[in-house]
Amino acid sequence: MRKVEICFSPELIHLHSLKGKIVVVVDIFRATSTMISALANGITEIRTFADLEECRAMKEQDFLIAGERNGLTAPGFEMGNSPVAYLNSKYEGRKLAMTTTNGTLAISKSAEADEILIGAFPNLSATIQYLQGKDKDVLIHCAGWKGMFNLEDSLYAGALVKSLESSHEASEDGALAMKALFEKEGHDLKGFLSQASHAKRLQNHNIESDIDFCLTLDLFSIIGKVENGVLKSKEV
Numbered sequence: 087m088r089k090v091e092i093c094f095s096p097e098l099i100h101l102h103s104l105k106g107k108i109v110v111v112v113d114i115f116r117a118t119s120t121m122i123s124a125l126a127n128g129i130t131e132i133r134t135f136a137d138l139e140e141c142r143a144m145k146e147q148d149f150l151i152a153g154e155r156n157g158l159t160a161p162g163f164e165m166g167n168s169p170v171a172y173l174n175s176k177y178e179g180r181k182l183a184m185t186t187t188n189g190t191l192a193i194s195k196s197a198e199a200d201e202i203l204i205g206a207f208p209n210l211s212a213t214i215q216y217l218q219g220k221d222k223d224v225l226i227h228c229a230g231w232k233g234m235f236n237l238e239d240s241l242y243a244g245a246l247v248k249s250l251e252s253s254h255e256a257s258e259d260g261a262l263a264m265k266a267l268f269e270k271e272g273h274d275l276k277g278f279l280s281q282a283s284h285a286k287r288l289q290n291h292n293i294e295s296d297i298d299f300c301l302t303l304d305l306f307s308i309i310g311k312v313e314n315g316v317l318k319s320k321e322v
């Protein structure tokens with residue numbers, strides 16, 4: 087049987103082996119939810135950057151530039167980190183360069199994986215379908231918050247572990263724990279995660295519509311996959 091494990095923060099990724107595995111990077115609030123929204127709404131490719139200046143420079147190559155730090159749009163950027171900003175195919179056909187506080191770092195730290203997917207609740211079922219069709223172990227890489235554990239990425243990881251239980255064995259205690267948490271709380275994602283510290287931080291920025299979007303299941307049938315450093319959508 088294939089295996090599934092969870093890494094709870096980019097600070098802990100050095101403890102895991104990535105070789106030969108599919109890594110699913112998840113940053114529910116909000117980077118990976120925003121990436122999936124952008125791709126599903128016609129953004130043709132996304133390049134991710136850890137550094138603000140490198141990302142800002144992509145404007146010269148006709149990229150739409152998205153920069154966020156501590157929940158706010160960084161100075162000089164056209165976009166922040168809001169998934170709803172891309173709805174209604176507002177930026178269809180554009181290429182996007184993006185840097186965020188936690189999520190884009192987790193992607194850059196996943197580079198050794200065999201395949202890198204971007205996970206979010208709005209495309210959960212599509213991601214599960216893709217993983218079930220591949221003969222590879224899975225590592226769920228939670229972006230966390232500034233190096234620490236967070237509830238929303240971990241609960242998403244629990245949802246994946248639970249959904250893969252017929253094909254992938256939970257290979258460590260973190261995966262078993264998050265599966266149990268999802269079994270207990272997954273029926274009310276919005277209620278349970280309203281107490282998450284990140285949801286409270288975002289509420290201070292008056293972006294409840296973002297939180298609501300990020301916790302909505304299966305709006306899109308695409309997956310997000312990073313190939314040669316470029317994130318694109320694929321139909322499953």
Ligand SMILES: O=C(O)[C@H](CS(=O)(=O)O)OP(=O)(O)O
Nearest residue numbers: 116117156157186187188189
């Ligand atoms: O924009 C977000 O939601 C967060 C901001 S922070 O971590 O709360 O400062 O960034 P992300 O990279 O999406 O976690």
